[in-house]
Amino acid sequence: MKLCLTSTGKDLEASVDHRFGRSRYFIFAATEGKKYRVIENSAASASQGAGIRAAQIVMDQKPEAVITGNLGPNASSVLLNAGIKVYQHGGGSVQEAIESFNKGVLKEITQATVGGHFGAGGGRGRGGRGDFSNR
């Protein structure tokens, strides 16, 4: 199974980034074996909508689950609507997070855990959005 983990560094020893949209890196790793791939998060510096752009970067790699610290409202709408399971990891390394996932002890996130602009360091969130679903 392919996992995506938000990470502060480029290897499995790095700690899980507690932000999603503004995470430094995304590590894509299999639940078994040692193989992994690192992608730098180009959305981290977006002036706005980082969560939405980051969700696209992650979804392009087609992971089955995402492991992160916190999830904002926009990123959570996108990921959860896309049917991707998201799990929360409190702290510790990417390696530990994978092990915890395999043991089945990680909590599943089913809605945003923080308000907008959490990872951006201040700012204000606002309401109003539309979901144009079709078919």
Next chain:
Amino acid sequence: MKKIAIASGKGGTGKTTVAVMLSRLLSKKFKVRLLDCDVENPDCHIFFSDAPTEKEEVCVFYPEVDTEKCNCCGRCQQVCEFNCLFVMKDRLMFFGELCHSCRGCKLVCPQGAISEGSRPVGKLFNSKVEKNLHLDYALMNVGEARATPLIEKLKKNLKSGADYAIFDSPPGASCPMAETVAGCNYAVLVAEPTPFGIYDLKIAAKVVKKLGVPCGIVINRSGGEDKIIDNFARQKKINILFRIPYSRKFSCYYSKGVIKENFFPGLADKIIKEMLRI
């Protein structure tokens, strides 16, 4: 028509005081239009007994998506610089609070699925408030994030017919301030002689320079510590136009909504003289 912006980096340095004093003084000889561009918190009208009346609602472009026509090609998401759109296999998600009304999505949609919607962002107020003096201001709706559409509209509505237009800028040195100052003939930077004051003044002066607008400095609550501003002004070759002394009496009037335009004689003359010299 000469356009003068009254700006500052830091808030509360006395922009409105200078803007209202200058407008009143000029209106004794000329036709003046005062634009309060601080649309998040307009306050010039407080100092006039005839407050302007509401004139029109300002709306911005807001994409409307026809889900029947949309085939989820994803083009709109690619073009949106502001990450407002997310296209999935079977649906399109729109995060309206992030939209900057650039119309990019509408332009690129090959299906014609995005049509011209609109959304109100605030209201415009204006009327003649004194002889030869017309005041315009806008009030942004609660919850809006962007002030610039309203400032644009205020400036667009400014027709000829006045000799001077005075723009009371929003504080700071970001988009709303830049939008206000852009295209002006002159900018007056009102600064306070404090470490905070000089820090923000430096940023504001940089923005104004980038916009190609000549500027001068008015020091407010001047007294003793002007050195930090003087040094900076000398270094950057920006003229100090006037020093408004700290005055308890003036503050008392101000707190009652009264700005006496003649309280600090010479202010308008100095600003106009400098502007005409440049």
